[in-house]
Amino acid sequence: MNPVTQVRSRTAVLRDENIDTDRIIPARFLTTTTREGLGKVCFNDWRHQADGSDNPAFPLNAPGAQGCAILVAGRNFGCGSSREHAPWALLDYGIQAVLCSEIADIFRSNSLKNGLLAIVVGEAEHRWLLDHPGIELTVDVREQTIVRPGAGSVRFELEPFARHCLLEGVDQLGFLQQHGDAIAAYEQRMGKAA
Amino acid sequence: MNAPRTLFEKIWDAHVVADETIDTPAILYVDLHLVHEVTSPQAFSELRARGLKVRRPERTLATLDHSIPTLPPAANGERPYVTPEAKAQVTRLGANCHDFGIELHGWDSDQRGVVHVIGPELGATQPGMTIVCGDSHTSTHGAFGALAFGIGTTEVGHVLATQCLLQRRPKTLAIHVDGELPPGVGAKDLILHVIGEIGVNGGTGHVIEYCGSAIEALSMEARMTVCNMSIEAGARAGLIAPDATTFAWLKGRPRVPQGTAWDAAVAQWSALKTDAGAHYDREVRIDARKVKPTVTYGTHPGMAIALDAPVPAAHDALDQRALDYMHAVAGKPMQGTPVDVVFVGSCTNGRLPDLREAARVLRGRRVAKNVRMLVVPGSEAVRRAAEAEGLHEVFRSAGAEWRLPGCSMCIAMNGDMAKPGQLVVSTSNRNFEGRQGKGARTVLASPATAAASAVAGHVADPREYLKADVAEEQAA
Ligand code: SF4
Secondary structure, three states: OOOOOOOEEEEEEEOOOOOOOHHHHHHHHOOOOOOOOOOOOOOOOEOOOOOOOOOOOOOOHHHHHOOOOOOOOOOEEOOOOOHHHHHHHHHHHOOOEEEEEEOOOHHHHHHHHHHHOEEEOOHHHHHHHOOOOOOEEEEEOOOEEEEEEEEEEEEEEOHHHHHHHHHHOOHHHHHHHHOOOHHHHHHHHHOOOO | OOOOHHHHHHHHHEEEOOOOHHHHHOEEEEEEEEEOOOOHHHHHHHHHHHHHOEEEEEEEHHHHHHHOOOOOOOOOOOOOOOOHHHHHHHHHHHHHHHHOOOOOOOHHHHHOOOHHHHHHHHHOOOOOOOEEEEOHHHHHHHHOOOEEEEOOOOHHHHHHHHOEEEOOOOOOEEEEEEOOOOOOOOHHHHHHHHHHOOOOOOOOOOEEEOOOOHHHHOHHHHHHHHHHHHHHHHHOOOEOOOHHHHHHHHHHOOOOOHHHHHHHHHHHOOOOOOOOOOOHHHHEEEEEEOOOOEEEEEOOOOOOOEOOOOOOOOOOOHHHHHHHHHOOOOEOOOOOOOOOOEOOHHHHHHOOHHHHHHHHHHHEEEEOOOEEEEEEEOOHHHHHHHHOOHHHHHHHHHHOOOOOOOHHHOOOOOOOOOOOOOEEEEOOOOOOOOOOOOOEEEEEOOHHHHHHHHHHEOOHHHHOOOOHHHHHHHHH
């Protein structure tokens, strides 16, 4: 993974609550064997009309939302399936950070492992962000802050190991492999050796 | 004297390879890793790119379920895959399992089936284990007192390579369900009721332990239905302490210990319960006597009510949007809503007792004229057992389709799906917008309610169709 220290962008807002991973990427697009190229089906059934044209009612199709790398979403974003295709699709679509008052566990873990900043913000900040689409923000991983021009900065929590991995571009599999001896010792101790 | 511990803590503690610190999560050992075709190819590619092997292939078990067709092959042996990509995905899993030495229950296996159905059937799922799979409904296995949860594809790679995961310890939530479920009301009604009570994010960050007399009275299949849907309340996992029902169900299955080793295992498993005085982070109480046949009316599983209760008024624009999508009307019950498709199957309700429950309603009756009904067994073993009892004949003569095992319309990625606008009464676990096909509207329900709705042509109360049975139960 490449290090991620900061994302700076205007925001796009999806106010819906409980946006599940089926909406982020419908299941029929999961018959892929790679991680690439899923941006074109990101939010597919919401983003497109039956004839394949853009759905004008989908907020990310609005002119003001073009090129936004920060998504502010309604409560409980990413619930549902464990498919990692959801963060892959969002990243490929151009989203680099998701800000929300509550983010589903597996989705958040999958996102952070791929360098997508899935950030939980407080209720009040969340409401403010939902009400200010298009505002320019800086999400800073090192400082754990969201900097709002003219409205002060907001601190967020980030699990220390996830933060470390983001900043250093640490590969978690490599970290686990370094513990090979401890794993083997555990297997011996618990009678789980091959 | 050790401090009293919850069931979750006992399993967690026994699998910690390295303790969690402020800076790093715990390293947690995985006893059983289940694999399927959809969430694994990128993980195997990662292993190949790094020149790694699978650390413990014998702790890894694979099956085909998500993207495979449920219609039989053509005369030339060709399976009717929905797309060439779906076929390529299946071929890829075969090659990966072959190259990395993993047992695969593929087309040639008489044990193939939905991953969460075959794990228990094979006795691969055992009390006290940690079990993971690249699938959120891995929580199903918690019915056996195993700590089981879904992971993403990157983590699938971690487990393949190291048999371990990096995890922060979740919180615990006890859901006590006391009293007896009324006649004609089952595990699916109960879990929909629970999610309706605590909400789709009511369990976020927690592992749920279901306990109380109503849970103890459930069969293993019913316990699996309950634990299966833990994720729909946002929980990482659901757990039920193993007991005599668990041991009786597992005994003699291919992968469980046999003979004296079995006795030793049961002795060990019997200690897997929450100690008196152990602390949960949260506790919730549910009265089983108040549960009725329950269905969903909106676009997430928390929007659940008794089928004869009025749909609640929307309290904001988003709620209203869900009602509009469903064509549900506040103040009117779901009962009576016209139905286009009925689906019985999935890892929630695709096991033998589920099929029996649906067949009990359908026997001697017919699926309504405009309704299409699919019955999809959860596994080859379920299919064989159902056919041995003649259930397939009951379904076929009622006008339902009897399919080959797979996930089918639960996830609708194999071509089994509803058309835009159609209303599906489904025994699966998710009623999200478009889950069963673009624009499809899903009402989650028990197998009995699904079957009753198929016969009536609208969402219907199964107790009407089971009057004789219900009267008998009441008398007993
Ligand atoms: S039946 Fe549905 S929930 Fe179960 S594993 Fe298959 S797709 Fe997932």
